[in-house]
Amino acid sequence: MSGQRKYSVFLGNVGSCSDRYCGAYGPEFSTAELLRRVDGIKLVSGVDLVLTPELLEDIDLISQWHRDSGTAVVSVAVDHFARSVWKQGSFSAGDPEIRRLAVADAVRAMDVAAELGCDMITIWPGQDGYDYLFQADYEAERNWFADGVREVCRHRSDVRVSLEYKCKEPRNHCYVSSAASTLLLIQEIGEDNCGAVLDYGHALIGYENPAESVALLQHFGRRLMHVHINDNYRLWDDDMIVGSVHTLEFLEFFYWLRRTGYTGWMTIDQYPYREDGQQAVAESAAWLDTLESLLDRVDPEEIAEVLHRKDAIASSRLMRKILMGG
Amino acid sequence: MSGQRKYSVFLGNVGSCSDRYCGAYGPEFSTAELLRRVDGIKLVSGVDLVLTPELLEDIDLISQWHRDSGTAVVSVAVDHFARSVWKQGSFSAGDPEIRRLAVADAVRAMDVAAELGCDMITIWPGQDGYDYLFQADYEAERNWFADGVREVCRHRSDVRVSLEYKCKEPRNHCYVSSAASTLLLIQEIGEDNCGAVLDYGHALIGYENPAESVALLQHFGRRLMHVHINDNYRLWDDDMIVGSVHTLEFLEFFYWLRRTGYTGWMTIDQYPYREDGQQAVAESAAWLDTLESLLDRVDPEEIAEVLHRKDAIASSRLMRKILMGG
Amino acid sequence: MSGQRKYSVFLGNVGSCSDRYCGAYGPEFSTAELLRRVDGIKLVSGVDLVLTPELLEDIDLISQWHRDSGTAVVSVAVDHFARSVWKQGSFSAGDPEIRRLAVADAVRAMDVAAELGCDMITIWPGQDGYDYLFQADYEAERNWFADGVREVCRHRSDVRVSLEYKCKEPRNHCYVSSAASTLLLIQEIGEDNCGAVLDYGHALIGYENPAESVALLQHFGRRLMHVHINDNYRLWDDDMIVGSVHTLEFLEFFYWLRRTGYTGWMTIDQYPYREDGQQAVAESAAWLDTLESLLDRVDPEEIAEVLHRKDAIASSRLMRKILMGG
């Protein structure tokens, strides 16, 4: 256990999951139970919340737990995706009433965050996009989206607004789709407290190399605000235990996080459909901690030197050295 | 309206959908309402049922509707996927009690089908597979699966047992994954009343060309028993309106259905998350009817002649002729 | 034959192809023969050139043909990909000598273009990227790339510099990977004569909807400078006959080209490995011309109205109306 990095978890991750076929793979947990389950995970010292109407009712409970346990509230994610009101978009919806609601909910999340000692909200616009050809006005909807998020950013400057990108699901095509498209949006929004969440699995399904995405997001004004972590087979957002599929990618990812000075949190974000959520999170934390510690085997200067040689043989040898030692 | 082909629809398709984020995109419908909605769709004259515990309670209602409306019950699908009991598999589960339950439920579905004047059950083993490496004994589970389906087939020979393949979802890896793997299983099971369902979207996400899959399934003992139809972007089972993405593929598909003498039903199987289900089904039926009618523009002998030339220029010209006429 | 749009073709497209297994699928053609073959294609009135060392030797011949035939030279593409000197990148290469050569070759292409009455060069940095993890310094190489292209743009303002994006091949990861990442680069380069080439097939393999990419590229300063057109199965750059796989996508694409006022050329860019190249190009032109003419069936105002409804049922009906009429 190296304890080099701050790990958080989405509160719901230690509970149960559903998918479009099965409404409940496991038992239900109350908010109080979920909080206790978070407390029981070694290496995890923060929590991310999704501000659903149900969770809002338990905010006092969470606040008390936060003060008692010392566990940080790392970010508050706005629910712009889990209710049918958003089915044709939040900030980009054609209906101006829904766009106003999207802003209002985000603004409230900023205030709730601040009350919980948290300086960041997460916006994942999973419903903002389209499924079919000839279904959307890409020009108008894009403008509405940028206008809405800009208004949110201006609500208060002491809370950061982090945009989470994903190319698809639940929409077949989502507008905030990649590291690059998020940076374009951030530039268009033009507010200092606006940045990006890199979700590791989302990056993979967009054929990004997450390590390169870190470099890109940091290159354009150090806009990497938050990291979600999980694993998948590169083709869909499987949200699996971290390290259960990929190994070397995480090593390169940690290298670039270190090199670009990312000192923020890493939030475990999984869907343990058939597993015990608490144990699945603990597994991820154990993998992450071990994987990052492997990096200490090699001097970062040596790594930088290999990167400059642009020789895959040297890269392969370096990876064997990091992973296997010796 | 050419009326050349018999179209059915999954009863739930005219209702509302959920996904892993949003529990309900639309209103709930009772079974009676769903049946009335099916009645209202031109070109659709059959229905496929999923035998959930809830639906079992409404069997008398369905039976009465079937007799009154004359709408056929095309197949009864066993629920081997929508309850947490199946979360680690049905016929391939490690627990012998669950394997027995999988057989019992399928056997009951055969009897229910027969009572409804229907001669086919559908088995979609979506939970039989695995998510993680080192999570499954591929040898033992495969044998259990074949043994269970064989036992089902032997229950009665007047009801056919059709296996629906899909390479992933809800499991990251499903055992009954492709047309070819289904044929291997059918051969291993060795019963005449066992065949395959080709779901058009499942074929696409497995990088199959559905037309070639028809030829393959028919080549090995005419094992194409049923067809599910929908559309997607080839990467995930988007379950969209038929014809909303692909055009030419459906033409080749119809050609091979005709050529191999498939005269069975075509069941619309979609997830209209954000649409009115009834209208979405009506759109699919309208697309299908129009697309198949285009084939009549060209003599099948001319098509066969083009196929034998193996020249993409000739193929392109043929497709322009079928699609655009002239 | 509607003749609404200006079609060009890459000169090599009417010749023969190789792949990594087979060095020559068809006969060799001289430049003179290729030019005559272009002349023989109805609907095609322009040509795009790749400025390889071999082609440079035939520039006088091409110039004469251009004057005699009246066929336009639409763009001159710099060869930054077909020689081993570029194997670790052109503008982003670690070796400063190679970076200088990349700039010099592009500058020369601008001058050659101007002499041929052509106002655009195409830069496709297919070798700029990486294959392996831990193989590249994403920060340094990105900066070198932007610096080099900026220098090229400043060489002369009467020739435009269009950057062609593609997420992979020949590198496993290319830097200029998407419409969004190209826009970020263009902004960083900061020159008015710098824009983007949208290659239809490249957009598809990056899970872009090409119609949305048009809207995006035009939104940020009207940066769509050129269009390459071909078709594929969405997973690899198959470079097939246009219209042989997709149908409806091209309709939406034409709609957005019209709506955003793109009046530039559309260059057919295929790899007819096993076909006669001239005939394959003629097929693509015939498909394109017919497909765009279908759009005239529906008033653009009606299309805009459907886009604003954000209702897939309406979208499906609209597509049936455009494709099938009535």
Add this chain to the structure above:
Amino acid sequence: MSGQRKYSVFLGNVGSCSDRYCGAYGPEFSTAELLRRVDGIKLVSGVDLVLTPELLEDIDLISQWHRDSGTAVVSVAVDHFARSVWKQGSFSAGDPEIRRLAVADAVRAMDVAAELGCDMITIWPGQDGYDYLFQADYEAERNWFADGVREVCRHRSDVRVSLEYKCKEPRNHCYVSSAASTLLLIQEIGEDNCGAVLDYGHALIGYENPAESVALLQHFGRRLMHVHINDNYRLWDDDMIVGSVHTLEFLEFFYWLRRTGYTGWMTIDQYPYREDGQQAVAESAAWLDTLESLLDRVDPEEIAEVLHRKDAIASSRLMRKILMGG
């Protein structure tokens, strides 16, 4: 260096590569030079040959080298893919002359193999398939294919005929596409000396889990005859250094090879476009040797017990134990 497994390499792998853009990334090597380069790789003690017309001229040289060096000739691959004569298929070609040539070349390869002390030929029918819709008669071509390979198998029973599957490239759709479709073909061919080559990268791009494919191929009559090994990003046959992308998958793969008693060769099959081929092969061998040795950390009985629990938490712990020890 554990030396547990027999490694071979395709002779061309230690040379230079081309792709469809660049005709030569590295220098040319004579057959004699290639053989010397094979000799220089630790851990590699066999070679696989592709029987091109050029190689046939050097057969005496190879035979002499084989006797002198003691390096095994592991298999002789028939060239059914590298000449334009095969552009529309080998065994499945519409032209009966080409089908006869395909058989004749395979028969000759069997005889050449036997003379080199080798008991296996490899058939990779990469050109047997189709690119376009409406381009092929799936029924007739499939029959021709099976008939041709059956005839080859019957030529002599002391040489095995191993079929290598791949879902695409160079054709957009290849007939021998998956482990399951290969087994169907083998059953249809009905000869004892017919089996399958599992190419690790081909399995990955077909969304197979290679470990499960081993179990499948062995389940149906122990038909796994040969293994090709390389690595990729799951979406294309990148043919990279083994272990440079995946880690845990190789561990599960080795487990199933051991469990099903595969004692044959493992042939490194890469395309080191920008690397020194000899070094790239040496890297792969080093990775493979180290990865397999990790398996010795855990008792196979313990692994079997975990597989039977079907619990991803246990699987994750097991993988951490194998990879990280302790």
